[in-house]
Amino acid sequence: MKSIVYFSGLKNKKHSSPLNKIKKLINRCEPDRLFAKGELIAIKTHFGELGNTAFIPPIYLRPVVEVLKGLKTNPFLTDTNTLYVGMRTNSVDHLHNVNWNGFGYSTLGIPAIIADGLRGENSIDVPINGKYLSAVKLASDIVNADGMVCVSHFKGHEVSGFGGAIKNLSMGCASRQGKLEMHSVTRPKVHQDKCTACGRCLSACAHDAIVIKPKAFINENCTGCARCIAVCPEGAIGINWDETVENTQLKMAEYAYGVHKSLKGKIVYVNILINISPACDCYPGNDAPICGDIGFLSSQDPVAIDQASYDLVMNQFGGKDPFVDIYPYLTPEIQLKHSEEMGLGSRQYEIKYVE
Ligand code: SF4
């Protein structure tokens, strides 16, 4: 069965705002049927690491806010803290980053909430009975939201080939513990050269998994909760990025399914195909786009919208996959295939054009 994906290109009349196209695209997905008055609706996006300029410009979220306010829902912007140490490791730095990158109240008129708590500790296990995972660990305010508009910047990605709706749902909605589960199969490690033996990680660890001898060392009691990473003032606790890229994509598909399940499918997806950079917006910088801007898509199916976005980018290269050229060790289709196997959506789609 084919899913419907709505598409609007960038060609436009000079008196007509492209933002109206985004509004029309969302309305085609019947948000009035999905969301009710007073509901707390998450606008899940990526605020971009400080220094990056490829992320979705905040003004593109204004039509999303307008549609949700028009339905008398109570929308909020959201993302989760990062696994690694950077400007989005804890909610305080993350919210500074939100404002510095232009997503503040003065631009969008709604608050931003970092969905997994002060240091990424607010995590809820959602059972999924997947092929690889029995449950996924999601940011609590994602699970507690009444619905979501998932606005994703479609671009290249060094682990999954491309990042779109599935990536935004999975890695983007997982708690820090969940992100660690997708990226790593071993416990975090302490960089001995950076450790000052201050002991702060000891107090944060609820599992007696850290000893100081004479610097911090993580032992076999570690459960992979990832709490210690965010408390270290020296950024001395790091991750072993040792999960295979294939398995990370498979787990991503199962995490995305977990979000879809916990929100009972009350999600509208919007993919933005501009500034299609070769790598993730998590970097503090970005390379030139790999092709020209393409347009905007919407759907109620995250698999179909990513497949359609992927196909539209490949069309720019005569049907050839540019992401595989950039990352020859990757098979980006794994995330699509396993998401479809999980019942998250369909790779078969029909495009409906919206003026
Ligand atoms: S918090 Fe960081 S610097 Fe302090 S003991 Fe732990 S690893 Fe070392």
Ligand code: SF4
């Ligand atoms: S990941 Fe969690 S359990 Fe493991 S050492 Fe860090 S705080 Fe302790």
